Amino acid sequence: MNEPPGAPSRRVGVMGGTFDPIHHGHLVAASEVADRFGLDEVIFVPTGRPWQKADRTVSPAEDRYLMTVIATASNPRFAVSRVDLDRDKSTYTVDTLRDLKSQHPDAELYFITGADALSSILGWQDWQELFELARFVGVSRPGFELGAEHLAEHLARLPKDVLTLVEIPALAISSTECRLRARENRPVWYLVPDGVVQYISKRDLYRRDGEPRPDGHITMSPPIQEKN
Ligand SMILES: Nc1ncnc2c1ncn2[C@@H]1O[C@H](COP(=O)(O)OP(=O)(O)OP(=O)(O)O)[C@@H](O)[C@H]1O
Numbered sequence: 285m286n287e288p289p290g291a292p293s294r295r296v297g298v299m300g301g302t303f304d305p306i307h308h309g310h311l312v313a314a315s316e317v318a319d320r321f322g323l324d325e326v327i328f329v330p331t332g333r334p335w336q337k338a339d340r341t342v343s344p345a346e347d348r349y350l351m352t353v354i355a356t357a358s359n360p361r362f363a364v365s366r367v368d369l370d371r372d373k374s375t376y377t378v379d380t381l382r383d384l385k386s387q388h389p390d391a392e393l394y395f396i397t398g399a400d401a402l403s404s405i406l407g408w409q410d411w412q413e414l415f416e417l418a419r420f421v422g423v424s425r426p427g428f429e430l431g432a433e434h435l436a437e438h439l440a441r442l443p444k445d446v447l448t449l450v451e452i453p454a455l456a457i458s459s460t461e462c463r464l465r466a467r468e469n470r471p472v473w474y475l476v477p478d479g480v481v482q483y484i485s486k487r488d489l490y491r492r493d494g495e496p497r498p499d500g501h502i503t504m505s506p507p508i509q510e511k512n
């Protein structure tokens with residue numbers, strides 16, 4: 285929704301991700317950055333077609349969107365946007381930020397990203413334009429420390445003062461590990477919000493392609509190239 289003319293500038297965080305599934309590492313990152321930067325809101329933006337994950341099967345966009353809604357529903361400062369899901373092409377952050385900027389013309393945008401994603405930022409589509417649209421906040425993640433030499437070398441090529449690095453409480457959780465656990469019938473409780481555990485079970489996500497479900501149905505995850 286557009287803001288009324290003359291409204292004071294709001295600080296809006298943007299947390300993009302594939303969220304397959306969303307987990308507590310994502311939620312803590314958003315919450316910490318909101319606190320440190322006094323953000324009024326954090327908008328979670330599930331990717332539509334994450335081109336950098338084209339080599340693997342990704343769950344249908346609507347499932348990832350609904351899990352993101354479930355996970356964020358209880359926090360009045362968290363919201364979810366469909367901009368990347370409703371765009372009929374590969375997902376690029378430059379498009380995400382352009383769309384959100386036009387929806388929130390008076391807001392200062394803060395794009396939140398983990399240290400792992402940050403380490404490839406110079407390869408992102410139109411990367412120079414990204415910093416005209418938003419400030420970037422890179423957060424620590426176990427296994428991807430902010431002080432790593434290769435990350436520093438990569439980030440040295442960015443313009444000055446466009447990125448702030450923030451240490452956050454370390455949660456060694458990844459969506460990959462959650463999917464693996466769900467596939468092997470091991471618990472994902474406490475790694476993801478309770479409602480997401482229940483959604484994974486209800487929709488039978490992360491079972492092997494072609495593996496029969498207890499009710500005899502066969503689940504096939506659509507390949508990422510298909511429109512979900
Ligand atoms: N445990 C975590 N701590 C901090 N940041 C995280 C954590 N997990 C993911 N992120 C960040 O959240 C954003 C979205 O991540 P994404 O949805 O790809 O999750 P993921 O756990 O990295 O998924 P996958 O294991 O499938 O690659 C990225 O910027 C990523 O760096």
Ligand SMILES: O=C(O)c1ccc[n+]([C@@H]2O[C@H](COP(=O)([O-])O)[C@@H](O)[C@H]2O)c1
Nearest residue numbers: 300301302336375376377378401408409
């Ligand atoms: O714009 C790009 O080229 C680009 C390349 C890689 C990742 N991103 C964004 O970074 C965010 C995290 O991506 P991922 O793959 O870690 O889920 C998500 O919003 C992606 O759209 C964006």
